[in-house]
Amino acid sequence: MDIDIARVCAIARAAGEAIMEIYAGEFNVELKGDQSPLTCADKASHQVISAGLKRNFPEIPILSEEGAEISFDERRGWERFWLVDPLDGTKEFIKRNGEFTVNIALIEAGQPVLGVVYVPVQEKLYWGIEGQGAWLQTGRGEPCPVRVRNPDPAAGLKVVMSRSHPSPELAAYLEKIRVAEAVSVGSSLKLCVVAEGLADIYPRLGPTMEWDTAAGHAVAVAAGARVTTPGGEPLCYNKQNLLNPHFIVAPPGLELPRV
Incomplete structure (x- = not known):
């Protein structure tokens, strides 16, 4: 994997900080065409992530929920790309229950091979890399590997x-x-x-x-x-x-x- 995961994690954290600045105050809620909610925090996070990914990985295209529409004719030829949800759980953000995330994934050949999920309110950072494992870091503590359990x-x-x-x-x-x-x-x-x-x-x-x-x-x-x-x-x-x-x-x- 030629991607520096630390850079991706730093971008997710920076987006989370932009979200939290807005979360701490008052904000307006818009409705998109599909009637799903949109806030200035979604937009602020999108701007931080897009700028960070373009600066660090300029050769990889970006598909973001809050980005411009990209036709299938254009993206069908992408061998790899970033798939981003700048603020997943906007309804949870509006309810102020803390259960919203910043999502950044790298897609190759139709499959996510790297993913970063940041939970700004809890300061929990998850990341996973194909073939290498998954980790959780809380605050600035030591990252711990995570693994699914085997239920009965x-x-x-x-x-x-x-x-x-x-x-x-x-x-x-x-x-x-x-x-x-x-x-x-x-x-x-x-x-x-x-x-x-x-x-x-x-x-x-x-x-x-x-x-x-x-x-x-x-x-x-x-x-x-x-x-x-x-x-x-x-x-x-x-x-x-x-x-x-x-x-x-x-x-x-x-x-x-x-x-």
Whole structure:
């Protein structure tokens, strides 16, 4: 891997600092065309990340949720690119519950091979690199490796699910497995919770976009998880339509029911 992960982490932290300056005061909320919320913190984070990535990695293109529209005709030829969600969990930001993240992923051949997820309120920084592992750093402390756990389905699974986007499909799916505990979490933190071994499974049976999941996907896979569609296919990126299919994050070898 020719990417200096420390530089990517520094960019994510700088974006988090820009978000926190706005989080500490009053801010307005706009609605985008799809009726999803947008704040000046989303825009500020996007500016910090875009400038940082262009300065440090000028040869790699960027696809950001808050960036300009880039046609599929242009990006279909990208061998590698940055996929960014400057503020994932804008609804959590507006609620001021702290469960929002900065997401930066490197995509190669349709798969996230590096991911950084920063949680500004908690000062928690997750990162994962394909074939090298995943880590968590809290504050400026020593980074610790993280790894998925191996659950016993007979004893029940700890399930993490969306705080702001429940779905009837998820409710029906949970009836098919033995659930020991279910917790609701915002943003890409759900993937990181599985990566850290604090939950066993994250079934997402509702809409997400590629930038919502890419960085957490990289962290989870580097920590030993699998991220697949309910049919077992890999979750792929840089599709013509950037909407993700349903997917499930779980340890390998865990037998799960069909959706």
